[in-house]
Amino acid sequence: MLKRRISTEIENYLKSSSNKILVVDGARQIGKSYIIRHVGKSMFRNYIEINMERDKQNDRLFAEAKTVESFYLSLSSIAGDRLGTKEDTLVFIDEIQAYEHLLTLVKFLMEDGRFTYVASGSLLGVTLRKTQSVPVGSIQRLRMFPLDFEEFLWANNVGDETIREMKKCHEQRIALPDAIHRKIMDIFRRYLLVGGLPDAVNTYLSEHNIVKVRQVQNDIMELYISDAAKYEGESSRKLKIQRIYDMIPSNMENHKKRIRVKDIEGKAGKRTSDYEDEFDYLISSGISLDVNAISQPTYPLVQNAGKNLLKLYLNDVGLLTAKLYRNNIKPILEDTCSVNLGAVYETVVAQELRAHGFRLYYYDNKKNGEVDYLIDDTLTMSSLPIEVKSGKDYTAHSALSKFLAIRDYHVKSAVVLSNEQSVYEKHGITYMPIYNVMFFWQDIDLQESELTLF
Template sequence: MLYRKIESLIEEHLKSDSKKILLIDGARQIGKTYIINHVGKKLFENYIEINMIADSLGDRLFENTKTVEDFYLQVSMLAGNKMKNKENTLIFIDEIQAYPHLLTLLKFLSQDNKFTYIASGSLLGVTLSQTTSIPMGSIRKVRMFPLDFEEFLYANGMNELAISSMRKKFERFEALDESMHNKMLDLFRKFLLVGGLPDAVNAYLETKNIQAVRDIQDEIHDYYAADASKYDDEMKLKIRRIYDLIPSNMENKKKRIVVQSIENKRGKTFNNYADEFDYLISAGIALNVQVISNPTFPLIESTGKNLLKLYLNDVGILTGILYGNNIKAVLNDERSINLGSVYETVVASELIAHGHKLFYYDNRSKGEVDYLIDDYDSLSAVPIEVKSGKDYTVHSALNTFVQNEDYHIKKAFVVSNERKVTQNGKITYIPIYYIMFFNADWGNKNLQF
């Protein structure tokens, strides 16, 4: 079984006295149902799982369920013998977005407190915004993502002691020795190929067959692109077009969305596609990076709606699209291949999985910096530049950025394949795999800057 960090969060919540219902949000095929099944069956004698998409395609028992009493009645038709009490009965409402009215009902199930509940779904951001009565105070919504690099390391046999030792070296800004660095870089490059979709990771572990991995990634990629069933045909086509454009946008110098290319129509603006962007982001299949022109803390106050960047939610899907079964492009560090978009994608997925909101800096005269994150310790922005090639010390825009006294930059990072950890003024150079330790609370970890 794959180790998932969210398992401890789910277990702690279900063991707690909280009356809030845990609601796990995230893209399809990332392992939400599997991990909830695992924890639920481990902790509860009576475990009841109800998939609302399956119900909507079948008996529609819950289609018009609006009261707690009706909900209990419908559940009892499926598993009445398992409905005991709160301490030993867990009811898992899977794919809850199929019936938006059930989100409102969660509030009343929580207040009734007869059983323990957990729910999961995708597109919950969109669904909640369309719900007439949002169950504020009654739910705890947590976002789940594909496996991050640390989880991939565990899947490949690395133990907690080794990862903890590396974390301590990162916190002291120390480099790994040559042999460990080479091992980590090899695993990181394999992560670029395999990505973090559980089925793809399991296929890799079981077969070491890139074709088997790519078949799974292709299937999920196609499923993501087609899964907009609640919208009309015109909107589905626009969603599919924007999603299909993401890899080619990554190959452009600016890597951001060009609105005119979506339908090849002049005069279109971001506002014309707000719902389509919202779908891709809320579904968890695209990661959005918002532009910042005035990088002051907190960054959210300076964000702009235009000049949006979108990344695929899984780096393995991206390398499959770009390179197919040719693993040499990634594993062998081919000079003719620019892995810039691949490295930026994996950094985006790592940062967002670790709790960061994603921003980038763009200034017409001063250039662009790949990522900005908030540092709550120093109350300033932290720029991150991503380098996939040998020229990792060349970054004129970053140099100009950190020297601007109006921005109050305390520290900056360049991540690359280089083993050594060095500092030049405010800029620290670290190996790319250390990005797995950039947790959202990292500013409170007493890092030695």
């Protein structure tokens, strides 16, 4: 079984007396159902799981369950012999977004208090923007993402002692010993190929076969696009969603890396606002990560974010390398000089930061250039610029240097991430190995949480 950090948060919720239902939200195929099932079965004598997508396609027992009484009647028809008390019975409502009325009903199920409830939603963000009747304060939404790098280390049997040593070196701003650095970089490169989608990780661990891993990843990408047909009624909108999604890997290879709206349909004069719903779907469904432009990087960054000049990244770095390199592992594992891995490195950093609750921004200034990422540093109440380098010229960063020279920005420090083992500070910039990004969320203990209330 893959160890996931989110299991502790689910356990803590189930031990609490919250009057809100916990809904674990995120893209398809990231392991939501599996981890809830594992935790639920270990904590409750009676475990009941209902997949509302399957119900909608088959018996439709819950299609008209719009009252507490009718819900219990439908529930008893499939699990009547396992319905005990709130203390010993967990009801897991999987894919809750399949029936919009359930998002309203859960408030009353929680108030009734007959059983303990937890739910998951694959396209909850999409459904919530269409649903007006969700009672305020009835849902506690917990975002879930593919395995982050630390979870991938766990999956590869890297022990807690090694990770503690990595964390200690990060905190002290010193380099790892040579042997450990080489081992972690080897696993990191494999993470670039495999990514963090559980089916891909499990296939890699059992088969060590890139062809089979890529087949899993390609199937998941096809599933992501087919989902758009279910939740976006207009066929033309579905095609535009697919076109934008398909454009993401090639955009990553461009110098600017951001979406050029004129390329979506090949029409001049189009604006970002013309595709607002399509972008919203890609972001809300969790299959794309958005990075918004900032020209005035004052804290908090959200107040200065622009809606134009949007960058989109795939939600999983393994999907990107599947698109870019298919079954060829040499560009990643052998660090081929002729291949620019900048897009891959930027994607894995975006994935890692997003998984740990950071909203993502980048600095865009016509005069000074672009800086890859800005995140809020709540400890210093300023922004933290991050530059990601995949090659040997990791000290060349004119845009970052210009950025730091602007005193009005009140930036306290900056970070450059690269393959290099050494850790040192120069001119306000700390250079460190790219895998150290896994500890940034612990550096900033007040970072924006992914726990939101509705």
